[in-house]
Amino acid sequence: MQLNAPLSLSARRSPGASTDGTLPIAHDGKSDRLMETFNFILYLMAVLTCLTCTILLGRSYLYTGVRLLLWSTLCFVGLTINNVLLFFDVMVWPTETDLRLWRFSAALVGLLFLLYGFIWESEDKP
Numbered sequence: 373m374q375l376n377a378p379l380s381l382s383a384r385r386s387p388g389a390s391t392d393g394t395l396p397i398a399h400d401g402k403s404d405r406l407m408e409t410f411n412f413i414l415y416l417m418a419v420l421t422c423l424t425c426t427i428l429l430g431r432s433y434l435y436t437g438v439r440l441l442l443w444s445t446l447c448f449v450g451l452t453i454n455n456v457l458l459f460f461d462v463m464v465w466p467t468e469t470d471l472r473l474w475r476f477s478a479a480l481v482g483l484l485f486l487l488y489g490f491i492w493e494s495e496d497k498p
Contacts, residue, residue, distance in 0.1 A: 415459045422452040443489020450482015 426448040433441035454475050461471040 412463055415455070415463055419452065419455045419459055422448055422455050426452050440489055440493050443485050443493065447482040447486035447489075450478050450480075450485065453478040454482070 426445060429441055429445040429448055432438075433445055457471045457475040457478060461469070461475065465471075
């Protein structure tokens with residue numbers, strides 16, 4: 373994998389420099405593994421954060437019965453599914469499958485639940 377960094381003003385043109393004003397940056401295997409590990413942790417934290425929010429909102433709904441918490445829980449269920457699919461799309465099967473449609477659909481359904489809750493629950497109040 374070859375990435376390009378912008379050529380600084382003080383850098384001199386070398387024979388290996390490209391004509392578009394960028395210098396090639398070589399990556400060793402160690403930095404690639406470090407970046408893959410960082411991405412793995414980042415996507416996993418996103419899944420765990422959404423799952424935690426889903427559990428906490430659902431638990432709060434069961435204790436209080438406030439319906440807006442129900443709609444928020446259902447929204448976070450969709451967002452959690454979105455993040456799980458993102459994890460599989462990017463980390464597990466990066467080139468084999470494209471889960472974009474499924475990811476966007478899960479997020480859309482979750483947000484539609486929340487939008488429904490905002491609209492219909494606000495009409496019940498005088």
